[in-house]
Amino acid sequence: MKPQRxxxxxGGAAPEPGREPPSTEIVVDHVGKHFFHDGxxxxxxxxxxxxxAAGEFVSVxxxxxxxxxxxxxxxxxxxxxxxxxxSIGGTTADEARAAKRFGFVPQTPALLPxxxxxxxxxxxxxxxxxxxxxxxxxxxxNPDDGNRxxxxxxxxxxxxxxxxxxxxxxxxxxxxxxxxxxAFALGAPILLMDEPFxxxxxxxxxxxxxxxxxxxxxxxxxxxxxxxxxxxxxxxSDRVCTMAARPGRVASVEQIxxxxxxxxxxxxxxxxxxxxxRVRTSLRASWEGxxx
Amino acid sequence: MxxxxxxxxxxxxxxxxxxxxxxxRPPATxxxxxxxxxxxxxxxxxxxxxxxxxxxxxxxxxxxxELVAPSAIFRELWRDPGFFASNAWITLQEAFWGFLVAFxxxxxxxIVVVHSRVMERALTPIVVMLQVxxxxxxxxxxxxxxxxxxxxxxxxxxxxxxxxLFTNATVGFRAxxxxxxxxxxxxxxxxxxxxxxxxxxxxxxYLLAATRVCVGLALIGAVVAEFFNASAGxxxxxxxxxxxxxxxxxxxxIFTLIFLGVxxxxxxxLAQRRLLRWAEVxxxxx
Numbered sequence: 001m002k003p004q005r006x007x008x009x010x011g012g013a014a015p016e017p018g019r020e021p022p023s024t025e026i027v028v029d030h031v032g033k034h035f036f037h038d039g040x041x042x043x044x045x046x047x048x049x050x051x052x053a054a055g056e057f058v059s060v061x062x063x064x065x066x067x068x069x070x071x072x073x074x075x076x077x078x079x080x081x082x083x084x085x086x087s088i089g090g091t092t093a094d095e096a097r098a099a100k101r102f103g104f105v106p107q108t109p110a111l112l113p114x115x116x117x118x119x120x121x122x123x124x125x126x127x128x129x130x131x132x133x134x135x136x137x138x139x140x141x142n143p144d145d146g147n148r149x150x151x152x153x154x155x156x157x158x159x160x161x162x163x164x165x166x167x168x169x170x171x172x173x174x175x176x177x178x179x180x181x182x183a184f185a186l187g188a189p190i191l192l193m194d195e196p197f198x199x200x201x202x203x204x205x206x207x208x209x210x211x212x213x214x215x216x217x218x219x220x221x222x223x224x225x226x227x228x229x230x231x232x233x234x235x236x237s238d239r240v241c242t243m244a245a246r247p248g249r250v251a252s253v254e255q256i257x258x259x260x261x262x263x264x265x266x267x268x269x270x271x272x273x274x275x276x277x278r279v280r281t282s283l284r285a286s287w288e289g290x291x292x
Numbered sequence: 293m294x295x296x297x298x299x300x301x302x303x304x305x306x307x308x309x310x311x312x313x314x315x316x317r318p319p320a321t322x323x324x325x326x327x328x329x330x331x332x333x334x335x336x337x338x339x340x341x342x343x344x345x346x347x348x349x350x351x352x353x354x355x356x357x358e359l360v361a362p363s364a365i366f367r368e369l370w371r372d373p374g375f376f377a378s379n380a381w382i383t384l385q386e387a388f389w390g391f392l393v394a395f396x397x398x399x400x401x402x403i404v405v406v407h408s409r410v411m412e413r414a415l416t417p418i419v420v421m422l423q424v425x426x427x428x429x430x431x432x433x434x435x436x437x438x439x440x441x442x443x444x445x446x447x448x449x450x451x452x453x454x455x456x457l458f459t460n461a462t463v464g465f466r467a468x469x470x471x472x473x474x475x476x477x478x479x480x481x482x483x484x485x486x487x488x489x490x491x492x493x494x495x496x497x498y499l500l501a502a503t504r505v506c507v508g509l510a511l512i513g514a515v516v517a518e519f520f521n522a523s524a525g526x527x528x529x530x531x532x533x534x535x536x537x538x539x540x541x542x543x544x545x546i547f548t549l550i551f552l553g554v555x556x557x558x559x560x561x562l563a564q565r566r567l568l569r570w571a572e573v574x575x576x577x578x
Contacts, residue, residue, distance in 0.1 A: 076478055097480045104478035110471035114493050114570040127481045127489070166570050186479070 026052040026075055026190065026222065031084030033070055043247035044070040045081070050241055050250060054089075054189075055220040059233035060241045061279065063287065067248025068226045069194055075224060076102050076192045088190065096190070100124070103183030103221075105193040109175035111167040117178050118163040121150040124186045148219070150185040157181060157211055173204040177211070184215055191216075193225045197232065209235050213262055230283070234275045235262055242279060244286030251286040254278045360540045368544040376529070376548045383518065383525040384552060386442050387510035390449020394457055394506070397450070402461035406491070407483065419458060427452045428516050435520045445525070449513035453506040460502035464495025497571050500564045507556040511549060 033045040044067040052058045060068045073079040075086060077093030088096035096102060103124070111120045154160045157177045159170075167175055176196060183191055197205045209232060216223060227233050233240045237256050244251040256275050258266055266272050342362045348354075349361040356364060369376060401419075405412040430451065434444040468490045476486050518527025526545045533541035 073474075078474060078477055094480075097478060100479050102478050104475050106471040106474060108469070108471045110469055110475055112472065112490075112493070123489075124475070124479050127476065127479045127485060168570065192478070 025054050025087075025089055026050075026224065027085075027087040028071070028075060029085040029087065031071075031074055031081045031086065033067070033074060033079065033081045033083075045074065046247035046249050047084070048248070048250050049084075050253070052222055052224060054222055057216065057223045057225065057236055057238045058241060059225045059227055059237040059239075060243060061227055061230065061233045062243030062248075062251070062283065063245050064228075065248075066243040066245035068243050070248065071243075072192050072194050072224060072226050076104060078104075100128070100186060101188050101190055103186045103188040103191045105179055105183045105191065105196045107195045107198050109167070109172070109179040111175055111178055111182075113167055116164050116166060117154070117159060117170070118150070120167065120178055121154065121182045121185050124182060148185050148187050150181060153181045153184055153215065154178075156215060173200050173208065176200060176208065180208075180212060180215070184219065184221075189221055191221050191223045191225075193223065195226050195228060198228060205229075205232070210262070210264065212236065217261055230276050230279050231267070233279060234258070234272060235267065240275075240279050242282040242286065252282040254282060357537055357539050360543045364540045365543045365547055368540040369547065376526075376544060379524055379526050379529055379545075380548050380552055382442075383445075383511065383514050383527065383549075386445035386514040386517075386525065387449045389442075390446040390451075390513060391453050391503075391506055391510040393446065394450040394453040394510075395503075398454055398457035398461050401458055402465055403487070405462055406465045419455060422451070423455045427513065431517050431520050434517065440521050440523065444520075445514045445517040445522070448517040449510040452509045452513035456502045456505050456509070457499070460498040461495055464498030465491040467494045467498065497564075497568055500560060500568065504557060504560045504564075507560060508553050511553055511556075515549065 028048060028050040031045055031048045032043070034041045034043045036042070048067070048071060050058075050071075060071060062068050070079060074081050075088075075093060077086070077097040086093045088101065091099075111117075112123065115123065151160065151163065154163055157180070159174060159177055159181070162170060162174065167178065170178070176199075180196065183193075197208050200208065213236060223236075225233075225236060227236075234256055240254045240256060242251045242254065243249065254275070258269075258271055258275065346362050349359055401415060405415055427448070431444070431448060434447055438444040438447060465487075468486075472490060473486065476490060481489070514525065515527035515530070518525040519531045522528040522531070526549050529545040530542050533539075533545065
């Protein structure tokens with residue numbers, strides 16, 4: 001099967017002119033990566049190509065072991081590919097990483113247990129600063145940078161009263177919201193999310209999706225979102241990239257034509273069902289293909 | 293997640309966002325009552341121990357050269373507290389400097405080992421060798437090498453505390469959460485920054501737990517070194533008094549050592565409470 005090459009800006013959330021420089025585009029160009037497991041090579045990514053427009057929300061969905069997390073880390077410069085190239089607005093992934101252009105949200109909240117919620121949220125901006133951050137007032141520690149106001153973000157996700165709490169005092173869903181705020185507060189033009197809601201219960205997950213959309217709607221950052229859930233992918237995305245396993249490759253890229261802003265009611269619409277159906281069909285096809 | 297284990301928060305910290313917190317909190321009482329409740333059982337146990345000891349000695353008429361009654365030990369301490377205090381101060385200094393040297397070397401070695409595979413392979417055999425060496429048996433040669441001053445005692449205390457400190461420092465520096473590590477890498481945090489912001493705080497529970505153990509070990513090292521040709525210190529008192537068959541003096545020195553150890557362990561516990569609030573497991577959110 002020849003991997004599909006998808007290029008160019010596609011519908012959905014076309015960025016407002018001038019607001020988002022087109023340099024934040026992600027280009028994954030014929031990327032390959034293999035790991036060794038018990039001495040045998042496993043192809044995590046085989047000739048994967050994908051491009052994401054500035055301000056676009058792209059989900060990557062696929063079965064376990066299809067390399068979607070690897071793809072996310074290759075994009076973020078956390079894993080170096082064996083073959084192919086990554087371009088983040090014309091620069092390499094490592095350069096983009098050094099310029100703090102990625103906000104990374106892992107599956108676990110990954111908060112520092114000794115820092116308060118407020119101090120956790122400012123952690124990523126503090127990195128690379130010469131001196132210890134002001135513990136007393138993390139908000140105004142560096143008012144000059146163009147980052148988003150973390151307190152306003154906490155307020156927006158309902159966590160302002162917990163700014164001085166320690167992470168252990170929060171529930172799992174609240175911790176994951178802090179993790180989201182931390183990524184948004186960095187003000188990075190690209191957000192990389194690796195199944196951020198996978199560990200949450202279905203009810204919390206559902207609420208979190210719309211909360212994420214609300215915050216994202218104000219920023220229009222570029223998002224690459226790895227997920228296991230078809231519903232989640234369709235609710236959130238402009239495009240859904242389905243992947244197949246062994247070797248990890250792109251099976252198809254589905255356009256999600258639902259209007260924005262997305263609402264809970266849309267989940268019951270025919271249009272939603274047909275989008276979900278297309279994603280599901282693509283995933284099934286790659287699954288069938290694997291059995292032969 | 294830490295070496296301190298799952299101690300419930302005795303202060304009953306309010307746990308926001310948790311309805312159960314109020315019910316799980318211990319009933320509010322005055323600090324005097326709480327303090328009494330936490331200290332009294334220990335005092336009672338001590339009273340029973342010493343009471344039984346005293347009673348046993350008086351009933352069986354064991355000669356004082358074989359077993360000294362607690363009352364005689366306390367009388368000995370009371371007779372010349374300055375003597376025991378000044379010698380305890382000497383032993384304490386030796387143990388402290390030994391611990392400090394071991395701490396510095398252990399942290400340095402752990403930093404090297406955590407960041408370099410080659411150095412880990414090079415240093416591990418040496419650490420294992422130190423671990424299996426009966427350190428106390430080194431006291432006589434150490435005195436020969438380093439003379440009669442404080443040096444052999446300090447080296448002894450350092451040798452005996454090094455392995456626990458090194459092992460815990462290494463484990464602690466490595467105890468970072470892979471996801472947090474990835475987040476730090478995603479903004480290109482340097483190795484020093486990851487060390488400072490992740491590894492050091494993560495190692496604190498381990499280092500304090502090791503320090504707690506090493507307080508006793510450092511005292512043992514210093515005292516044993518003092519057995520050999522020292523001219524001061526609690527170990528010296530024990531050695532000399534033993535030769536003159538002054539059992540009550542021997543025991544008075546031992547009691548002074550115990551007191552020293554208890555105070556030091558108490559200080560470490562206080563530091564653990566202060567610094568590791570974040571690592572304590574809450575009743576509401578285990």
